[in-house]
Amino acid sequence: MQLNISNLNKTYDNGVKALDNIDLTISTGMFGLLGPNGAGKSTMMRTIATLQDPDEGTILLDDLDIRESPIELRKVLGYLPQEFGVYPNISAVELLNYFATLKGISSKKERGEMVKYLLEITNLMDARKKSVSSYSGGMKQRFGIAQMLLNNPKLIIVDEPTAGLDPAERRRFLNVLREIGSDHIVIFSTHIVEDVQELCNDMAIMNQGKILLRSSPLDAVSDLGGHIWTKVISKEEVESATGTYQVLSTSYNPDNSLNLRVYADHQPDGFNTATAELQDVYFTYLNGFKS
Numbered sequence: 001m002q003l004n005i006s007n008l009n010k011t012y013d014n015g016v017k018a019l020d021n022i023d024l025t026i027s028t029g030m031f032g033l034l035g036p037n038g039a040g041k042s043t044m045m046r047t048i049a050t051l052q053d054p055d056e057g058t059i060l061l062d063d064l065d066i067r068e069s070p071i072e073l074r075k076v077l078g079y080l081p082q083e084f085g086v087y088p089n090i091s092a093v094e095l096l097n098y099f100a101t102l103k104g105i106s107s108k109k110e111r112g113e114m115v116k117y118l119l120e121i122t123n124l125m126d127a128r129k130k131s132v133s134s135y136s137g138g139m140k141q142r143f144g145i146a147q148m149l150l151n152n153p154k155l156i157i158v159d160e161p162t163a164g165l166d167p168a169e170r171r172r173f174l175n176v177l178r179e180i181g182s183d184h185i186v187i188f189s190t191h192i193v194e195d196v197q198e199l200c201n202d203m204a205i206m207n208q209g210k211i212l213l214r215s216s217p218l219d220a221v222s223d224l225g226g227h228i229w230t231k232v233i234s235k236e237e238v239e240s241a242t243g244t245y246q247v248l249s250t251s252y253n254p255d256n257s258l259n260l261r262v263y264a265d266h267q268p269d270g271f272n273t274a275t276a277e278l279q280d281v282y283f284t285y286l287n288g289f290k291s
């Protein structure tokens, strides 16, 4: 299965160009859409989910033109929006049963098995009798996944699910996505590089409505090999370094010195060679050091 996006454009009424000539092909597996706030990720996801019209462009899911056939698309779509849903004061197991009935799964046995399976893979079995409205953010996100999977969707779109989750909840959520990723197209947006690193076999970096890089995380990291350099500097040296080098990041050491990471074709004086990481890829492309 393949999602083919071409020439996708969207300018909001306030003049913000949220999608600027996007061309993107996404295949089966876990695809990470990585970019800072305001990059255009949610706009792109709502557009693929047929909740919002672009100004221009074509989106094909295999042969299906989703702008011409939004109803067909929605039948195979699972979409978890960025905002948490507001849930009624009903237990998770009851609510899932209810949604399953709405989906037309009329056999009680079939419904029970389905609900059990979904509670298990989203790690909510122990909390199934608690009201969903009392769930933590991470539990609500996992419940959202369970609800979405009732449809048996082929195309799954999850918009910034880990934003606002604590580390343990984030880990549980990533594990749930890992379970479902293999035979669907899963498009997963995030501003957290580690999410993509841990989960995605394919990715794009997006900013200001444009795709800056389209690659697998592995290839992207290996392409930066030999271009990342590091040096320990003092706090006072940061400003001049920023003027002199293509700075990717600085991080503090316990003694208040800083590790400076820069992008350069050749080894700058006094720098050591560093092993490239996905974080370096992100900042290299966001800063336009490489295109």
Ligand code: ADP
Pocket: 012, 013, 014, 016, 017, 018, 035, 036, 037, 038, 039, 040, 041, 042, 043, 044
């Ligand atoms: P992301 O999800 O990557 O944070 P969004 O798609 O939400 O990005 O937003 C992309 C840009 O479009 C931002 O500059 C945002 O302020 C703007 N934007 C989003 N929705 C609207 C809207 N309904 N009206 C006007 N501007 C919008």
Ligand code: MG
Pocket: 041, 042, 043, 082, 159, 160
């Ligand atoms: Mg967003």
